[in-house]
Amino acid sequence: MSVRIVGVEAHLDPYFSWLPPSRASDRRADFFRVFEEAVEYAVREGAHLFLLPGDVFDRVNPRNAALARFASDLVRLRERGVRVFAVPGHHDRPKYARDPSPLRIFHEAGLLKLFDRLDRIEGDYVEVDGLRVWVGGVGYNPYLEPGQDPMAGLPSSEPDADLAVLMTHNTIRGFPAYSPGDPVVDPASIPRWVDLVVAGHLHQHLVRRVGGTTICYVGTAERLSFAEEDQDKGFTVIEAGRDEIRVEQVRTSARPMKTLRVPVPEEGDLTELILGELERAAQATPRDALVRLKLEGAMTLEVHSTYRRSEIVRAGNRIFFGVNLDDGDVEYVGSFEAPHVELETPLKELERVYRERLSSADEEEQAILEEAYRRAREALEEAGGW
Ligand SMILES: [Mn+2]
The missing domain is CATH 3.60.21.10 (Metallo-dependent phosphatases)
Structure with a gap:
């Protein structure tokens, strides 16, 4: 029993x-x-x-x-x-x-x-x-x-x-x-x-x-x-x-999953490098697998300019069932620091944009702009955007 x-x-x-x-x-x-x-x-x-x-x-x-x-x-x-x-x-x-x-x-x-x-x-x-x-x-x-x-x-x-x-x-x-x-x-x-x-x-x-x-x-x-x-x-x-x-x-016949770790190089074309890795992986990984490309390390602006996400994902999805491009842990270094921009206060910036648009707007647009400006200013004032 x-x-x-x-x-x-x-x-x-x-x-x-x-x-x-x-x-x-x-x-x-x-x-x-x-x-x-x-x-x-x-x-x-x-x-x-x-x-x-x-x-x-x-x-x-x-x-x-x-x-x-x-x-x-x-x-x-x-x-x-x-x-x-x-x-x-x-x-x-x-x-x-x-x-x-x-x-x-x-x-x-x-x-x-x-x-x-x-x-x-x-x-x-x-x-x-x-x-x-x-x-x-x-x-x-x-x-x-x-x-x-x-x-x-x-x-x-x-x-x-x-x-x-x-x-x-x-x-x-x-x-x-x-x-x-x-x-x-x-x-x-x-x-x-x-x-x-x-x-x-x-x-x-x-x-x-x-x-x-x-x-x-x-x-x-x-x-x-x-x-x-x-x-x-x-x-x-x-x-x-x-x-x-x-x-x-x-x-069960669960779908295979595989992570490929790709260290980001100091120089060279990152997309070409990754496409090469995908081709190599195709020899050892089932084609019906889900593949995660995990980028690791530091990326300079120069290398970033060679990083074409959609091209990589498209190519990966042709080889495998699906490719997940994971760059969440990459550290951005060098000239990635944001350019220095002088900003007025949010309210002054809003007014500047409003005046600029107003000068080239026709009568109907002017009415809409005025209303938009009034509402945006109220919202900013309420939020303390002086
Ligand atoms: Mn659960």
Whole structure:
């Protein structure tokens, strides 16, 4: 007798502002493709439970196309008798108002059971293969202070079950920190009767045993950022019986990501140098990869004049699935210092521009300019721009 569980953090419908629109839409499709690999696995292998410990969606307002497709995946699971449970995550619970998560739609439609209360540990019972299983959850709570424990003092009652499975979307102490601003669950505040914690939030698949409790992060099925380029991506499969809990990761066909570090030269044509690096990388990196060109070091104005971003990105996007040109850490040196400009006070500068324009404006334009000048002056005076 054992319970077969599939768990995954999906991040459906993400934004990719740095990709050209058609590639961004292909990239969004990657996230559904790998999520559906988990759905197909659950159907094929006869999973009993399909657990979604938060960040099902990458945002609080997913597109209708994503909502519709997710609904059809849930219908497929339901038709095959797979029960679906979820908690809201860091990405799919609204932060500034007690608005519902988009997951609430599917809960109301009866396609999944969502545990979204912040004031207690909720749970429900399922009968599986002769076992009485309790499944509960505590999602991400956006109203907590950094370091505060989302589970400390939360009321719960010990379930009358053969197996207790608790979902959460949080950093748990003892696992690598996600962000210093996060609330942190102390393993001691996880109720002792919990046999298995199925967690989201950390994107890496991780498993630990703390006392009698198995804690696993299901991991994301796709790579959300270049920080995850070296992580194996997949979903988590758990076989849980009364006495033994086995956890393994099943890999998905996540898109490869690769960072190429390019030191900025002291002289020469930076664009030519980078294009050469891209050609070289093409020998060793899959063409369907997302590639980040990370420029490092100091850049002079002279070298900067040879830096043609759009040419680099265009060429990179011809070779690879997508190229991200990251010059955020470059230090600009030498004659980059701003030229010295004498400025009047903002109000005087405004008046000067107004008089200049007025002299060449016709009657209709003059009226508009006067009105614009009056409003701009009021705004500046209010802001103290004397
Ligand atoms: Mn996440």
